[in-house]
Amino acid sequence: MITLFIASVAVFIILRLLPADPARLILGPLASAAAIQHERIALGLNQPLDVQYFQYLTGFLHGNWGFDYGTGTPVLQEVITRLPASLELGFYAMLSAVVGAVVAAVASVGARSRVVDSVCRAVAFVGLGSPPFWIGLMALVLFAEYLHWLPGPVGRLGVGVSPPPTITHFYTWDALLAGQWGTFANAVEHLVLPALTLALAPFGYIFRLLRHSLLEVSDEDFLLVCQGKGLTRWQALIRHGVPNALLPALTAFGLLVAQLVAGSVLVEAVFNWPGVGQLVVNSVLAREYGVVEAFVILSALAFIVVNLIVDALYVVIDPRLRRPATI
């Protein structure tokens, strides 16, 4: 909690360091000095910094996250409108990253082939090192431009396709629930490239972790016992080795969320995806710093919350941790 407090102070200080005067930004360059002074008082800018901070904090807790003067909507509303798009993208990215990493790690360790191992490690390496915006660009060039397999960066659905009735706010789930197969296919089509691009870095990271812990686990005796009882090598590895190996990956979940948040800012810009990341990019370009401020605080909040959840989950998942330490 203290961490969050310090973090919010840090953000506030950083963003209030702006040389630009918010009042002047709102009123425009032609406003008179009197009008600007009036606006400053209205905004509370003439008060000492600690008072301003307190006002901001209480406002934040009450849901007042600032106002986006460019679009004329409160920041809270904007974020809520855009959040489902980012969540859907992030969900599928995380899903494909985890599934891909598990498959690749099992194949890498189980196949006992240097070729498979080297290929998987190479892909993971590239994923960790590549700029997501460039990968997205390359994917667009290859799959949308030259091969025409997948649509270009037009957002979540094709032009002229209307979204399904809103239940979960995820276009894919809603389309399935409503039975609109065409819309579902369309939404999936538009999800493939952005989600895979966003998934590349987490995939690399999870794969490395999983591979390392799988290697450790595969040496353990209990896998040998399983094989002695009749399981094949693969069955033993998948059913008994993987769950044990997943534990260290769980602790990294918080970091993965951080990666997804940062990555989505870039990927959404490339693919014109109407999510929170795109909001941040547009706000930066339009100098809507209030939005950026809210976003930064929110991402820190999300990171801390996820870590707390992970810590709690860790105790639940690993029964060994529930017993008091004997050492």
Add this chain to the structure above:
Amino acid sequence: MSLAGWPQSTAASAISQTRTFATVHREASVGFGIIILIAGFSWLGPQIWRPNPLAVSLTNSLLAPSASHPFGTDDVGRDVLARAMSAGQLDILAAIAVTAVGGLVGMTIGAIAGLRGGVTDGTSMRLMDSLLAFPPLILALAVSVALGAGTVSAALGITISTVPFYARLMRSEVLRVKALPYVEAAVASGGRPWRIVSRHILPHTWQVMAIQASSVVGYAVLTLAALGFVGLGVQVPTPEWGTMITAGLQYVLSGQWWMGVFPGVLLLMLVIGCNLVADGLGGGGVAGVMTGSTRGPIE
């Protein structure tokens, strides 16, 4: 192998030492090789390839790669190859500067925290934790937004985001070394505190910090390009790989792919090179700056 005491020319021994290093640390050597290749491309390239990276020529805009313009030209007719070289110089220098400054600050904080312990340790680590609560890119974004778009503010933002990683790693290293027996012996034999620190503790932290530094360089280049992509960081017309990719993005759907693809390839190669070095030398920070030091090195 030479016998002790027999003179051997320094050049010959340097070459053979390098060769030994290269065979033992194959991954790191490949990484180094890539980095040197790109550095050479960026600094020696302009000696061979003359066109001015800033020379606008609207009649020559959007030309496909050809003999006279191996990377093609961009939307105002500037030669992409020359811009890529110039951007390379900027990106590499900025990344090294960020890594060095962030490293110095972070290592100092971490060392003081580890050596002093107690309240100093607690407060400085709380501070580092609060910086770590932000995804590094977002933190760098916030700082460069606050200070106004530009190369310096972007570099400052990235530097600030790297400090907590160095600090935490340095602190854990110092704590580890502090507990070693020979440090105890040095204290017992009455060494002055500063002498103990500089001669006994610090030298054993260099290796881990060097590994962290090499992955930070890769991260710094990536983030600088990302900030350029978003519109912060380096401003046009100064060439920088990230801004070149942004410009290229607009034209990718109309078929002029070369503007964005080439800078990205160079960026990718450089970051992979840095990660190979980090990975090959010890793997401490290999999974990226965001991972190695907060949860401990992955062996």
